[in-house]
Amino acid sequence: MMPEPPAAPRPRGTGWLALASVLDVDSAVRISGVGLDSRRIVPGDLYVALPGQATHGARFAAAAVAAGAVAVLTDAEGAGLAGDLGVPVLTVPDPRSKLARVAAAVNGWPATQLLMLGVTGTTGKTSTTFLLEAGLAAAGKLTGTIGTIGFRLGGEELPAVRSTITTPEAPDLQALLALLRDRGADAVAMEVSSHALALHRTDAITFDVAGFTNLGRDHLDFHHDQEQYYLAKRRLFTDGRCRRAVVNTDDVWGRRLVDRLRTDGTPFRTTGSTPDADYRVTSREPLADGRTRLRLATPSGEHAFVLGLLGEFNVRNALTAAAMLDCAGVELATALAGFATASIPGRMQRVPLPGDAPNVVVDFAHTPESVAAALASLPGGPVTAVLGCGGDRDRAKREPMGEAAAGAARLVVVTDDNPRSEDPAAIRQAVLAGARRAAAETGAEVLDGGDRRSAIRMALRRTGPEQWVAILGKGHERGQDIGGVVTPFDDVAVAQQEWAAIRQGGGHG
Known part of the structure; x- marks a missing residue:
């Protein structure tokens, strides 16, 4: 699998670095940047071609050179795949382990x-x-922040390619640090x-x-x-x-x-x-x-x-x-x-709703421990949990997440998170199995809410004024990955839309 596109902007005016000053290579190559993604290479970059789960980055080396890469750094397998590119192809045993140092050096540490x-x-x-x-x-x-929610400087979001990656790849990370430094952080x-x-x-x-x-x-x-x-x-x-x-x-x-x-x-x-x-x-x-x-x-x-x-x-x-x-x-x-x-998008974020609405929070909880902690943090009274689990990830945590929800909530509405390439209904069945097992002890009601919008609507309808609805799993995310297609979906906005529709239709029920 190719690396994700860079999630961070680059600084302007980076200098030129003699690659041999930071790597044990016999080369006079000088670079002005470094990148892992051939689609985002700019003239003067070093293209680093890494082995992936599905293919090797060296298969895209020609495209990187066409975009302006002045050299390619890869392993022995990658050198064989790259062939004659017209620029130096430098080989080291583990190019990933060298990447951070090169990226830091070219951005001035x-x-x-x-x-x-x-x-x-x-x-x-x-x-x-x-x-x-x-x-x-x-x-x-003046502080820069880097993490799951994105990149900020002084509390203002920096434009960047949206990604679910928490800590960017080394070239993006070092370029971002240089940008923050240059802007006075x-x-x-x-x-x-x-x-x-x-x-x-x-x-x-x-x-x-x-x-x-x-x-x-x-x-x-x-x-x-x-x-x-x-x-x-x-x-x-x-x-x-x-x-x-x-x-x-x-x-x-x-x-x-x-x-x-x-x-x-x-x-x-x-x-x-x-x-x-x-x-x-x-x-x-x-x-x-x-x-x-x-x-x-x-x-x-x-x-x-x-x-x-x-x-x-x-x-x-x-x-x-x-x-x-x-x-x-x-x-x-x-x-x-x-x-x-202090406030954090998608982390126990209160959702303002008018009228006789339940109290609604949106949280990123996506492990059994975080689900239990989020529900336990809500003040006394009945709690409704809207809960899903991501596809193409750790399957063993799905039932425990359902158990955690039914151990703390009076109503658990199981729904889709980001199913990705998996069958959404199959993921829900695993979460439901865990929730129903715990519900046999706690007396919680457990429902299959189907798609996420329907589940949020169901939870709002079934929860009274001043009671709590916790919409868990996606937090700050603004898209939903179903079958490899990401469509817009914001838990906060959807909760507000569905509550407005419920009010127009006559309230709870």
Whole structure:
């Protein structure tokens, strides 16, 4: 499978780099950029041809050269496939492992000129990154953010090719960092995925502070087992990839990571609910507007602040963000003031509806743990969950996701997420099986809601005023992939449209 198109814009006016200055190659080639996708090569680029699941990038080398690539970097197989291109074809055993360093060098090593904060974990990366952005903004720093929701500078979205990739490929990532640097950014808060770590995308970055939120079940279609998944996450904290670490030790994998940090001698701080955690909440007070006033114990004393995000898991994310800011040398009292107004598209996002509507939230929860956490975070009263599961991904989590939903909601409406190449009904049946198994114990009602719009309509009709509807799985996404065709679909907009139609037709029923 060819790499996804670059998700990040390039900076203007990059200089020329002698490739031999960063790679052990016998070549006088000079490059002004680097790319993985032949469709997006510009004159002066190095085209890096990698092996893929379905084909080899070298099969597209001629197209890259026609677009202006001045050289091709690949492996022995790729060199054989590329043939005579009229430009140097440079061969190294593992070109992917060299890619980040080349991309960083040709962009002037931008990460060295920014405060770099990286967050990894199964859940909480996006929320923690947005809290870091809010805290840094309150402290007067112009901050870039990189992650699942896209790329921002100073809270404004940067135009980019939409993608589901969390951490861009190294050429896109380094170009984006250079763009942020050139536009005056002081700091970058970014999500660091397990895929990115396993595939060397962030190898050329030394993070000033790296944060670990948790480790649940996810991406086992890629990592094969939980141990390999953990080892991929751990890469962010080893071999000099971070200067300081913040780790949630309520998580068993976090405690294991702390043991490794002690062995390595990497400075770290812990967050958690136990008295020995360096950062912990000592009191909380729910406010009338849904926010929460918290008191935070830190190594330097206590701080009171207001958290604008809904959910107990966001309290844990706020702990991680606060500890990371403190470890980065940001004035904590000032930064925490920014947490009161932080908001995140598709992360426990309130959907405003008129009239006698239920309370509706949209969230990206797509693992058993995150489904349970999202539903548990809602205030008392009956909860309706709208839940699907993506196709062409880890099939083993589908039934557990259904179980998690029926373990917390009084009504579970199972629907489609992004079925991709799979049969949507077959995916729903797996989720339904898990939900019905849990419902036998909890008494929850479980329904097959069919397509996503129909399921949202059903949930709104079946849920009374002031009760809660949680639409889970797609969060901020604005499209739905069915059979390889992506059509527009925004959970927030669809909920608003369907509620308007229900009101016109006579309300609940």
